[in-house]
Amino acid sequence: MSENTIHIDTERETVFAVLSDGWKYTNWVVGTSHMRAVSADWPAQGAKLFHSAGAWPLMTRDETEVRSVEPGRRLVLEAHGGPLGSAVIDMELDDEGSGCRLTLREEPIAGPGKWLHNPLAEALLHRRNTESLARLAALCERRTEPSE
Numbered sequence: 372m373s374e375n376t377i378h379i380d381t382e383r384e385t386v387f388a389v390l391s392d393g394w395k396y397t398n399w400v401v402g403t404s405h406m407r408a409v410s411a412d413w414p415a416q417g418a419k420l421f422h423s424a425g426a427w428p429l430m431t432r433d434e435t436e437v438r439s440v441e442p443g444r445r446l447v448l449e450a451h452g453g454p455l456g457s458a459v460i461d462m463e464l465d466d467e468g469s470g471c472r473l474t475l476r477e478e479p480i481a482g483p484g485k486w487l488h489n490p491l492a493e494a495l496l497h498r499r500n501t502e503s504l505a506r507l508a509a510l511c512e513r514r515t516e517p518s519e
Contacts, residue, residue: 383443407432408420416437431455445461
């Protein structure tokens, strides 16, 4: 399992609002390329995002489903990555100073991600999630200048 944590310089309700906008998913999740559809009730339990991963013409049609949700606090997803398998992504938000701390835990549960679980694969997943959280922070903070 990969665990990443980031401080986001805005209230957790603002961060959760970005997570609650399924159309923004491809703006921050590394590897996704575009949204195909978002359930009208996103992010309610059982709601789905339909997205693609990769670059044309080598794209997969993937989907992500909400396993559980605690509005403003936690969002647990199950991502189905086609031939790459499936993973559970648990995002937990806590107040931290004037902003919030987001902890993301991702665990492959099926497919090559689970079968090939090793230190190198773990390091790649950790790095991918570090970049995803950096993108999410930029969206949430509505930055007007790039960060270091």
